Every structure is written in structure tokens, then in C-alpha cells.
Amino acid sequence: MRNMISAVIVIGSCFLATSGSAQRIDWRVFAEPFVSSAHAQTVDWQKVDDTLGRKPAVSGDVHRYGFPRSDLVVTLDGVTIKPALALGGWVAFKPMHDGVMAMGDLVLLESEINPVMLKMIANGLQITAVHNHLLGASPATFYMHVAAHGDPVQIATAIRDALAESKTPLKAAAPAASPPAIDLDTDQLDQIIGVKGQANGGVYQFNVPRRDPITADGMTLTPVGPMGVAIGINFQPTGGGKAAITGDFVLTNGEVNPVIMALRTHGIEVTALHSHMLDEQPRLFFMHFWANDDAIRLAKGLRAALDMTASRRS
Known part of the structure; x- marks a missing residue:
């Protein structure tokens, strides 16, 4: 509460000091931490988890959901690529004043790009990039970047329905009993x-x-x-x-x-x-x-x- 009162005092001081040009102040600079925190409390994250069929990694106010392409066997230069190296699709949700900001990077085969894209567009999501990350991998993989703003459950539903057009596993795999060793210094x-x-x-x-x-x-x-x-x-x-x-x-x-x-x-x-x-x-x-x-x-x-x-x- 003391921090919030101090922030209000700062905001009020800025207003008094600049009343002649108050319209030029970007009030989001002051309000964003409180807005984000307040809306993080109002999001029903359990519904988002249930819709996407997995638990997120939570960091600050961001909930990030992983969609690794564990169904694919991709090789490059004789290396079988682990999902965490270059096949780890994800979508992150950050609370904002009117719901959430969502952005992500989905891993797709060439044949999956347009079916997934069409479903994304139909459900109101934005496509912000489609491209390769690697050269010469077999099979070739592509990466679709997406963005959305609004109701988190509706966005999660749109992402799930779009990924259903691919072979991306929609049920999260159980964690490995013993993670592979990292044989490096x-x-x-x-x-x-x-x-x-x-x-x-x-x-x-x-x-x-x-x-x-x-x-x-x-x-x-x-x-x-x-x-x-x-x-x-x-x-x-x-x-x-x-x-x-x-x-x-x-x-x-x-x-x-x-x-x-x-x-x-x-x-x-x-x-x-x-x-x-x-x-x-x-x-x-x-x-x-x-x-x-x-x-x-x-x-x-x-x-x-x-x-x-x-x-x-x-």
C-alpha cells in the first residue's frame, strides 16, 4: 500500500508540475505496473491451462505454455535435434488492461503452415512472421509467430483449434523421470x-x-x-x-x-x-x-x- 501511495503522489506531482502540457504525458508509464498486476489477479488461469492442456512456466506476470514438437524426428548434420534445441513452440500470455497480450512461436511442417494459418485468421489471431530457423534439416521445419489481444480463454481456444490442424501434440507429455545429462563443461x-x-x-x-x-x-x-x-x-x-x-x-x-x-x-x-x-x-x-x-x-x-x-x- 505504501508503494501505491508513493506512486500516486509521484503521478500527482507530475501533473501539477506540467499541467500546461499534461496531454503529452504517457500515463501508461505510471499505470502499467499496477494495471498488469491487478489484471493478473483477475485472469482465470486454470481455464487457460485446461484449454491448452498443459501447465505454464510462470515468470513474473507472464504465463508461458510450451508446445514442443516431440512427435518429430528432425536431423541436421547427423544430429538428431532435441525439442529444446530448435523445436520448442510456445505461447506467452501477459495481462494488460483489457485482457491479455499473447505472443508466440509455433513449430510447423511445411504442409501444416496454411491450415494452421487459416484457422488462426478465422479466430481473430494475427500472423506476424513465417520463416525458417535452420537450413538443411530433414524434415524442414518452419516457425509461425502469432499475436493476439483480448480474452485469454478465447485466445487459448483459438490457439488450440489452430494447432489441431497440425500434428503438434495437444496433450502435454509427462516429464522425464531422469533428465538427460549435459555432457559439457x-x-x-x-x-x-x-x-x-x-x-x-x-x-x-x-x-x-x-x-x-x-x-x-x-x-x-x-x-x-x-x-x-x-x-x-x-x-x-x-x-x-x-x-x-x-x-x-x-x-x-x-x-x-x-x-x-x-x-x-x-x-x-x-x-x-x-x-x-x-x-x-x-x-x-x-x-x-x-x-x-x-x-x-x-x-x-x-x-x-x-x-x-x-x-x-x-
């Missing part, structure tokens, strides 16, 4: 990348946030990892200290070519460059990459690329 990887990674389904994952805030539709996209706007780096062990790496760099326009040069100089392929959203600020570009080599050598190459970005790390 993860302490050294942490030190090189500059943030602490975490194991997920046999893959060692990093989320590196950018220094500056990212907004869409007047909302700050936080927390950045669950909302898909952190630099994502994934290592899948391939034996003998080697790893397959992929993920995406989140870049402003001036960072794109310096990062390309850093990656290519260190033997890391650039496999895609594109947008994920339509109206984010600042404008962002997402660069995907691939290599299968000594994990420590690749980590140093990735760090060289990270050094070309305005990102937060040690």
Missing part, C-alpha cells in the same frame, strides 16, 4: 557467455537480455525471456566435448552486420535473418545460427558476437 560455458545457463531436456540454454527496454502496443515486454525478446543460445551435446548450437540473436539494425561478421569469423553459420513482431520499439531483427563443433570454441565465437550487441552480461 557448463561452468566454463557460463563464464564465457556471461550469464548462468540452465539445463532443459538435454539442452543447455542461455537467455541474454538486452540492456534497453523493448515495448509493443505501449507495453514493456517483460520478463524478456518468456516474451521471446532475449538473445537465446542453446547447446546440445554431441559427444567428445562437442555441441550443436542454435538460437537467435535479438538485434537493432546497426548490430546486424557486426554480429554476422563475428559469427562467420568463428565458423558459425548464419541461417536466417528476419523480424518476429510488427510494431515493437526499438525495431528488432532476429538472427538464427548453427554449428556443430567444440563447445568451448563455439562459446567464444558466440561471446564475440554478443560483444557486438547492447546486451547485459557479466
Whole structure:
């Protein structure tokens, strides 16, 4: 209560100090934390869970639902790709003043793209991007980015109905009794990348946030990892200290070519460059990459690329 009173005093002071130009104040700067928190309490998350058939990972006020393509066997350069490496579809829900903001990235086969898209459109969801992440994978996989605003259960129903047009498993799999070991020097990887990674389904994952805030539709996209706007780096062990790496760099326009040069100089392929959203600020570009080599050598190459970005790390 003390924090809310202080915020009201600050808002009132700003109004008094700038009454002549009050119309230029973006009041969402002050109201957003309280609006988001209040609406998070009013969302019936159990109904959303039941509709999507799974439990979310909850971070702050964001509920993120995973849709891994565990039904697919995808190979590239002799590596059988684990879902957590490059086949992990997801949808995140963030409360806002009139319901939720939803955004996500769905993994589809080529034959599934248009049936899923048509169902999404029919149910009022936006398609913000369709593209590849990898080159030469068999079978080829594509990634459909989606967005929506409004009632969370209606959005969840639309997503479920659209995914039913694909072979995406709609029933969440039971967690593995014993997660696969990460046969890599993860302490050294942490030190090189500059943030602490975490194991997920046999893959060692990093989320590196950018220094500056990212907004869409007047909302700050936080927390950045669950909302898909952190630099994502994934290592899948391939034996003998080697790893397959992929993920995406989140870049402003001036960072794109310096990062390309850093990656290519260190033997890391650039496999895609594109947008994920339509109206984010600042404008962002997402660069995907691939290599299968000594994990420590690749980590140093990735760090060289990270050094070309305005990102937060040690």
C-alpha cells in the first residue's frame, strides 16, 4: 500500500508540475505496473491451462505454455535435434488492461503452415512472421509467430483449434523421470557467455537480455525471456566435448552486420535473418545460427558476437 501511495503522489506531482502540457504525458508509464498486476489477479488461469492442456512456466506476470514438437524426428548434420534445441513452440500470455497480450512461436511442417494459418485468421489471431530457423534439416521445419489481444480463454481456444490442424501434440507429455545429462563443461560455458545457463531436456540454454527496454502496443515486454525478446543460445551435446548450437540473436539494425561478421569469423553459420513482431520499439531483427563443433570454441565465437550487441552480461 505504501508503494501505491508513493506512486500516486509521484503521478500527482507530475501533473501539477506540467499541467500546461499534461496531454503529452504517457500515463501508461505510471499505470502499467499496477494495471498488469491487478489484471493478473483477475485472469482465470486454470481455464487457460485446461484449454491448452498443459501447465505454464510462470515468470513474473507472464504465463508461458510450451508446445514442443516431440512427435518429430528432425536431423541436421547427423544430429538428431532435441525439442529444446530448435523445436520448442510456445505461447506467452501477459495481462494488460483489457485482457491479455499473447505472443508466440509455433513449430510447423511445411504442409501444416496454411491450415494452421487459416484457422488462426478465422479466430481473430494475427500472423506476424513465417520463416525458417535452420537450413538443411530433414524434415524442414518452419516457425509461425502469432499475436493476439483480448480474452485469454478465447485466445487459448483459438490457439488450440489452430494447432489441431497440425500434428503438434495437444496433450502435454509427462516429464522425464531422469533428465538427460549435459555432457559439457557448463561452468566454463557460463563464464564465457556471461550469464548462468540452465539445463532443459538435454539442452543447455542461455537467455541474454538486452540492456534497453523493448515495448509493443505501449507495453514493456517483460520478463524478456518468456516474451521471446532475449538473445537465446542453446547447446546440445554431441559427444567428445562437442555441441550443436542454435538460437537467435535479438538485434537493432546497426548490430546486424557486426554480429554476422563475428559469427562467420568463428565458423558459425548464419541461417536466417528476419523480424518476429510488427510494431515493437526499438525495431528488432532476429538472427538464427548453427554449428556443430567444440563447445568451448563455439562459446567464444558466440561471446564475440554478443560483444557486438547492447546486451547485459557479466
